[in-house]
Amino acid sequence: MKQEFLTIRTKETAVRVQGSDIAAVRVKDITKKGVRVYQDGTIGIAGSVGDTPDAVLLENAQQNLSAGIAYPYPLTENLKDHRCYNPKPMSSQEVVEQAEQVLRVLREEYSDFTFSESISCQEGTFQMRSSAGLDLEYKDSYFAVNLILKEKATANLFDGALFCIARNFDADKFWSFNRAFLEAYRNKVELPKEEVMPVFMWQTDTLLHFLGRSLHGERFARGSSLLSGRLGEQLFSEKVTIELNRDPQTTGRPFFDTEGVVLPNDRLAVVEKGKLIKVLTDKRTADAYGLEHTGAALGDYDDLPSIDGPLGSSLSFRTDSANMKEALQGRPAILSIIASGGEFTADGSFATPVQIAFLFDGERIIGKLPEFAIRSNLFKMLGEDYIGTFDNTNFYFGDIATQLQGYYMTIVR
Amino acid sequence: MFKFPRDLYVDVRIEDSVDTEIRFKQRTLQGQKVRQTKGALIRVFDGRRWYYASTTDLDSIQAQINSLAQMAEPNPHILEHPVVKAFEANRETLLRYKRNSVTDVSLEEKQSLVESILRKIADPAVVNHSSYYVDNRTVKSFYSSRGAALTFDRQICGMRFHLDIVWGDNKDQTSVSRAATTFEELKGFKEYFLEEMCKDISYVRDAEPVVPGEYQVLLSPEATGVFTHESFGHKSESDFMVGDETMKAEWALGKRIGGDLLTIIDDSTELGAGYTPFDDEGTKGRKTEIISGGILTGRLHSTPTAVALGEEPTGNARAVSFEYEPIVRMTTTYIAKGDRPLKDILAEMDEGIFVDTIKHGSGMSTFTIAPARAYKIEGGKIAKPVKIAVITGNVFTTLQEVDAVSQEFRVVSPVGGGCGKMEQYPLPVGFGGPYTRVRKLQVQ
Numbered sequence: 124m125k126q127e128f129l130t131i132r133t134k135e136t137a138v139r140v141q142g143s144d145i146a147a148v149r150v151k152d153i154t155k156k157g158v159r160v161y162q163d164g165t166i167g168i169a170g171s172v173g174d175t176p177d178a179v180l181l182e183n184a185q186q187n188l189s190a191g192i193a194y195p196y197p198l199t200e201n202l203k204d205h206r207c208y209n210p211k212p213m214s215s216q217e218v219v220e221q222a223e224q225v226l227r228v229l230r231e232e233y234s235d236f237t238f239s240e241s242i243s244c245q246e247g248t249f250q251m252r253s254s255a256g257l258d259l260e261y262k263d264s265y266f267a268v269n270l271i272l273k274e275k276a277t278a279n280l281f282d283g284a285l286f287c288i289a290r291n292f293d294a295d296k297f298w299s300f301n302r303a304f305l306e307a308y309r310n311k312v313e314l315p316k317e318e319v320m321p322v323f324m325w326q327t328d329t330l331l332h333f334l335g336r337s338l339h340g341e342r343f344a345r346g347s348s349l350l351s352g353r354l355g356e357q358l359f360s361e362k363v364t365i366e367l368n369r370d371p372q373t374t375g376r377p378f379f380d381t382e383g384v385v386l387p388n389d390r391l392a393v394v395e396k397g398k399l400i401k402v403l404t405d406k407r408t409a410d411a412y413g414l415e416h417t418g419a420a421l422g423d424y425d426d427l428p429s430i431d432g433p434l435g436s437s438l439s440f441r442t443d444s445a446n447m448k449e450a451l452q453g454r455p456a457i458l459s460i461i462a463s464g465g466e467f468t469a470d471g472s473f474a475t476p477v478q479i480a481f482l483f484d485g486e487r488i489i490g491k492l493p494e495f496a497i498r499s500n501l502f503k504m505l506g507e508d509y510i511g512t513f514d515n516t517n518f519y520f521g522d523i524a525t526q527l528q529g530y531y532m533t534i535v536r
Numbered sequence: 537m538f539k540f541p542r543d544l545y546v547d548v549r550i551e552d553s554v555d556t557e558i559r560f561k562q563r564t565l566q567g568q569k570v571r572q573t574k575g576a577l578i579r580v581f582d583g584r585r586w587y588y589a590s591t592t593d594l595d596s597i598q599a600q601i602n603s604l605a606q607m608a609e610p611n612p613h614i615l616e617h618p619v620v621k622a623f624e625a626n627r628e629t630l631l632r633y634k635r636n637s638v639t640d641v642s643l644e645e646k647q648s649l650v651e652s653i654l655r656k657i658a659d660p661a662v663v664n665h666s667s668y669y670v671d672n673r674t675v676k677s678f679y680s681s682r683g684a685a686l687t688f689d690r691q692i693c694g695m696r697f698h699l700d701i702v703w704g705d706n707k708d709q710t711s712v713s714r715a716a717t718t719f720e721e722l723k724g725f726k727e728y729f730l731e732e733m734c735k736d737i738s739y740v741r742d743a744e745p746v747v748p749g750e751y752q753v754l755l756s757p758e759a760t761g762v763f764t765h766e767s768f769g770h771k772s773e774s775d776f777m778v779g780d781e782t783m784k785a786e787w788a789l790g791k792r793i794g795g796d797l798l799t800i801i802d803d804s805t806e807l808g809a810g811y812t813p814f815d816d817e818g819t820k821g822r823k824t825e826i827i828s829g830g831i832l833t834g835r836l837h838s839t840p841t842a843v844a845l846g847e848e849p850t851g852n853a854r855a856v857s858f859e860y861e862p863i864v865r866m867t868t869t870y871i872a873k874g875d876r877p878l879k880d881i882l883a884e885m886d887e888g889i890f891v892d893t894i895k896h897g898s899g900m901s902t903f904t905i906a907p908a909r910a911y912k913i914e915g916g917k918i919a920k921p922v923k924i925a926v927i928t929g930n931v932f933t934t935l936q937e938v939d940a941v942s943q944e945f946r947v948v949s950p951v952g953g954g955c956g957k958m959e960q961y962p963l964p965v966g967f968g969g970p971y972t973r974v975r976k977l978q979v980q
Contacts, residue, residue, distance in 0.1 A: 139586070139861070142779045147586035148607065151859060153575075154592065172573040173592030190568040190643075237780065240958055271958075278786035278932070279901045280776050336709065345664040347700030347707050427559070427567045464904030466895060466925045469708035472745060474925040474980035476902040494902055496928060498748065498980055535748075535980065 124185075125198060127253040127383075128177060129157040129424045136215040137243035138222040140270060143230045145222060150215060157424035160184045166194035170425020192427060196406040199383035201256035206378060208371050209290040212264030213244040221292065225268065228298070233305055238270045238285070249377045259385070261377040265523075266292045272308070283308055283479050283491075284461065288375070289521035300519035304488065312482045312490030314536065321456040321510055322497055323447065323483065323529040325520075329475065331438045333467040333501065334365060338393055338438070339430055340404035340419070344412035349471060349501075350399060357398050359505035363512075364441035365394035367403065367419055373439070373524045380437075381428040382406055384418035391417055392441070397505075405430050442526060444511025448485030450529065457492065457534075458483035458527075471501035474535070486517060496535035504530045538598055540681035543610035545581040545620045546601055547680035549816055550574070550594065551858040554639050558647050558669040563654050566666075568643060575858035576600075577816075582608035583617045590859045615682075618843045624819045625683040631675070632813075633691040633718075638671040641719045646671070649722070650695060653729050657697075661737050664700040669693070670951065671719070676814075684818040690811050692964065693722050694951035699733060703741040710736040710908060713951035717807045735892075739909045743921040746910075748980045752888035753927065754881070754913060754973050757946040759891040759905060761967025763974075764800060764871050765955070766899030767931050768793075769967075772802070772826045772834075773852070773864040773957075774841040784845070791832045794935035799872035800827040802836055804851050809949035810868030810966035812854060817862055821851040827935075838864050856960040865957060868966030874941035878971045881940045888913040889979055891927065896953075904928050928978045942971035 132154045139147040157170040158180035167190070169183030213221070222242040229238050246264040251257060268287040273279065285304070287297055324330075342348040350358065369378045370389040379385050382405060393401040401417050405428050409416035421431030431437050444450060458481045465475020476496045482489040499508065510529030517527075540546045552574050559567035573592075578600045580587045587604040591597070614620055650669045657665055671693035678686040694715030701708055712732040716722035755763055770776075777783040804812040804821030812821045817839050826834045837845070838853035841864055853862035892909040905927045912919045929937075947968035954962025 141775075145585060147588060147861065149588035149590070149861060151590045153590065153859060168567070168569060170569065170571055172571070172575060187568065190565060192565055192567065269958075273780070275780065276782055278782050280770060281900070341664060342700055342709070345700055346702050347663050347709060349707070351707075425569055425571060429566075461900075463900065464896075464898030464902070464906070464926065464928070466906035468745070468923040468925050469706075469740075469743075470745070470923065472923065472925050474748075476904060476926070476928050478900050478902060496902075496978070496980065498925075535978070 125161045125253065125255050126181065127159040127198070127251065127257065130250040131155045131424055132248045134246040135243055136218045137241050138219055139241055140222070140226065141239050143226055143238045145219070145226065148219060155424050156180060158184045160188065161194065161198065162188055164193060164195035166192050166427065168425055168427065194427070196410060198253065198255055199257055200253065202383065202385065203258040204378070204385060205260040206371065207262040209264040212246045213266055218242065218244045218266070221266065235275055235309070236305070237273050237275060240269050240271050242270070243267050251379060251383050253383070257383050259379045259383060261371060261379070263371060263375060265290060265375065287519070287521040288523050291522055293522065296519045307481055307488040308491050310490035312492060314492050314495055314534065315455050318534060319531050320534055321451060321454060321529055322459055322532045323456060323527045324459050324462065325515070325525065325527055327440070327528055329465050329467070330504070335403070335436070335438055338403045340402045340408040340412065340414050341430060343402045344414060349469065354399055358502070359394065359397040360509040361396045362443040363394060363397045363505050363509060364392055364443065366439055366441055367391045367393060367417060367437050368439040369437060374437070375523055380418050380420040380431065381422045382420040384420065386418050393417065403430050440512040440526065440528060442512050442514050444513050447513055447527065447529065450510050451485040456483045456485060456529070457481070458488060462497070467501060473500060473504065474498045497532040498535055499530065499532045504532070508532065537679055538601060541601065541605040543612050543614055544605055544608055545614050545617070545681055547579050547678065547684070547818065548576060548597060548601070549858065550576045550677040551674055553672060553674035556638065556643070556646065556669070556671045558643065558650060560650060560654060560667045562665060563651070565647070568647070570643070577855065577858045577861060578604060579861060580604040580608050581614070581620065583611040583614055584609065586861070588861045619840050620682065622839050622843050622849060623680065623682050623684070623817060624849070625680065626814060626818055626820055627683070627685045628688070630688040630813055633673060633689050636718050636720070637673050638691055638693050638719055639673055646719070653697070653726055656730055657733065659737055661701050661703050661741065662699050663702045665698060667695065667697040669695050678814065678818045680818060686814050686818055688813045691717055692809055692949060693719055694949070695722065695729070696951045697729060697733065699736055701737055701740040706740055706743065708740045710740065712736065715809060715949035715951045735909065739921045743923045746889070746922040746924045746979055750976050751979045752885060752973065752975055753977045753979070754885065754888060754890045754971060756892050756971060757944070757968045758948050759894050759907070760871055760969035760972040761869070761948060762894050762897040762905055763903070763972065764969055765866060765869050765965070765967045766897040766903040766905070767929065767934050768800060769802070769866045769869045770899045771931060772836050773866070774835045774837050774845055775864040778841050778844045787832060787835070789832055789834070792830055793827050793832050794830040794938055796829050797874055797941050798827055798830045798935060798938050799825065800869070801825055801872055802852065802866055802869045804867035806868040806947060806966055808868060808947065808966040809954070809964035810866065812851060812867045815851045815853040815862065816855045817853040819849045819851040819853065821867065824850045836864055836866065838862060854963060856963045860960050863957065863960065865963055866955065866965050868947060870947055870967060871941060871969035871972060873943055873945035873970040875943050876940060878942040878944050881942055881971060881973055882913065882918070883916040885913045885916055885973070889922070889924070890918050899931065901931055902928050903931050903934070925980050929974070934974060934977070937975040938972055939975050940973040941969070945970045
């Protein structure tokens with residue numbers, strides 16, 4: 124009977140911030156374990172929160188075989204890959220000291236704002252081992268600043284945020300960027316009167332979620348995806364390449380899926396130069412529908428693997444453009460920092476409020492804009508209205524590579 | 537039970553929960569798991585800072601207390617600290633679900649309930665479907681150096697069906713869910729699931745893109761719940777107000793927020809997803825009227841926020857799990873029912889939008905509702921279905937725009953997901969209300 128063991132260990136020191144000061148310190152050390160056993164084409168799974176002995180979990184997983192859940196697919200075997208992306212995580216003491224330094228500057232120089240939420244260091248170890256020679260391990264650690272910012276003069280729940288996620292925190296870069304950023308918060312500007320404007324998004328979660336649902340192999344095969352039947356078609360601008368991205372350098376997540384699959388160079392294009400070439404599949408979906416297996420399995424440590432589609436969490440855009448200022452050719456643009464609560468309709472129409480945005484010239488943030496909304500459509504955003512996906516070299520949100528993506532969008536006031 | 541160090545406040549929250557999840561892809565079983573989780577959060581307070589530790593090793597709780605105490609500074613006057621003085625020291629055992637626990641129902645019976653509905657999904661427009669049954673029973677124990685000693689439980693079970701529906705070029709993914717507090721109650725909802733699936737199938741077949749603009753909007757009880765939660769509920773969480781004079785002035789008790797017909801309640805004693813008989817600081821749950829007849833009359837508190845604002849704790853200090861400390865959260869939040877029949881309210885609407893079910897919502901200065909099923913209202917009747925990406929409004933002004941609430945009323949508990957507040961997601965909450973009409977909202 125083949126056996127697989129998944130172990131996730133998370134350690135954290137979090138400084139809780141209220142009123143720009145430290146209110147609490149939280150330490151956490153949590154282990155989660157899952158065990159899978161395979162027999163006669165079926166799978167049995169057991170899991171626990173806490174360091175439960177493997178023997179106990181193995182017995183529970185063997186009992187779970189009686190549910191008769193089919194899993195007749197070849198397991199990933201004889202593959203060893205151990206990676207550590209940050210061998211020197213901050214100690215708890217260093218986190219508290221760093222937080223005190225950051226908050227001291229904010230209190231002294233930006234007393235017209237209050238800051239709250241957290242400054243933390245998180246360490247994670249993800250392991251997947253099997254009795255058939257699979258031995259994968261991903262270790263990483265980040266220092267993270269997640270502060271929400273409120274202007275003392277407003278009655279909003281919050282007016283902005285300071286973000287930073289870094290394996291090696293660079294205080295000089297942090298302050299150089301955030302001083303300019305906070306000055307821009309103080310400089311209120313009006314929304315230009317244009318009906319359509321270039322909008323650069325820092326976070327593209329809503330778009331990636333919708334693409335994930337549309338690229339979901341089973342939905343694609345069953346005909347319920349917006350993209351069903353369109354394999355090989357030119358869907359978007361030739362500049363657009365969308366990848367299954369398991370590179371921890373840019374994602375901060377494991378380099379393997381929950382079936383132990385490691386992608387060559389940690390990436391696999393599903394949309395290349397605008398053309399749909401693959402969809403997202405795990406082993407079961409690839410087998411059931413005769414689709415190419417793309418290593419897109421997701422699931423909790425004690426779940427049966429399923430397709431990583433609905434969240435779009437492993438998709439990313441390949442950087443395709445280099446110079447935002449040149450792309451704008453002197454036109455004013457919007458830099459959206461928080462656009463939350465929006466959604467796509469089934470046919471690809473998109474709308475979202477933009478809660479925090481700045482007027483932007485392609486290089487510098489000019490001033491903070493009032494709230495507004497934007498509207499477009501998937502095929503326009505990534506087609507005729509697509510400006511490009513750029514490496515974010517302008518703004519320091521830490522040393523994990525981030526991107527900015529631009530499109531022309533209808534502005535709703 | 538524990539040896540609490542002198543000159544510090546200490547509390548310990550232990551959670552013992554059992555979760556069941558049974559998953560199907562079409563009619564094939566895809567997962568059947570029972571997960572038991574035991575963990576604890578320990579808090580130490582020295583009057584200046586809090587120190588928290590979260591652990592799954594329950595044998596190490598005393599060691600964790602001692603370790604946190606080393607980080608803190610002993611304070612001989614800690615018992616005189618206003619927050620410590622305000623902590624309730626309740627001592628009670630309240631195991632409401634001991635005799636009808638979902639853990640006593642066999643996996644076969646739970647699986648069979650889902651299968652009984654799956655057998656009836658036969659419409660060819662449903663090209664694929666997946667479903668799951670979930671339940672959770674959690675027993676919490678809470679002990680504090682002030683003398684609290686509590687043991688209580690909460691329970692929820694539910695089913696969710698995801699449908700992939702295709703009618704020619706019209707295609708969409710929809711979902712139908714319903715929760716209950718006991719398995720027996722859940723068994724009574726079979727017809728509900730099938731009726732809602734039929735509505736989804738018709739909706740996908742006929743829905744047309746909405747013409748964006750400002751509309752009068754009628755919200756179903758489910759949509760009213762999300763609207764209430766997002767448009768005002770988060771504003772009533774008082775941690776946003778502590779130390780903020782502008783917020784205190786903007787949300788001063790006694791201020792008119794809406795019309796006379798508007799009453800908003802947060803009730804932690806309501807059975808369902810938001811049921812919180814004691815919060816995670818040991819404060820007894822209660823019904824808090826936040827808005828009464830349009831006037832702001834209350835807000836939601838933990839003990840520290842109540843002390844900071846000179847008000848009473850309301851039992852709203854909740855943590856998403858033992859991994860986190862309690863913060864101010866909603867429990868079950870709803871608009872109180874009115875006295876007008878829905879048909880009369882609808883008859884007054886020449887043109888508008890009816891939001892029947894929702895995908896999600898969010899609430900900052902602008903709140904959002906992403907409808908799943910929505911319809912045009914024409915000539916006082918619910919007419920053709922429309923596709924809407926998002927409905928938005930301003931939290932400061934929209935409650936003034938509520939101009940009708942129905943006598944029909946329902947509170948719902950979501951299955952899957954929950955409320956998110958910064959890092960703590962998903963917290964189970966309940967929400968609901970009457971059919972509610974809003975004069976104008978942005979529809980896109």
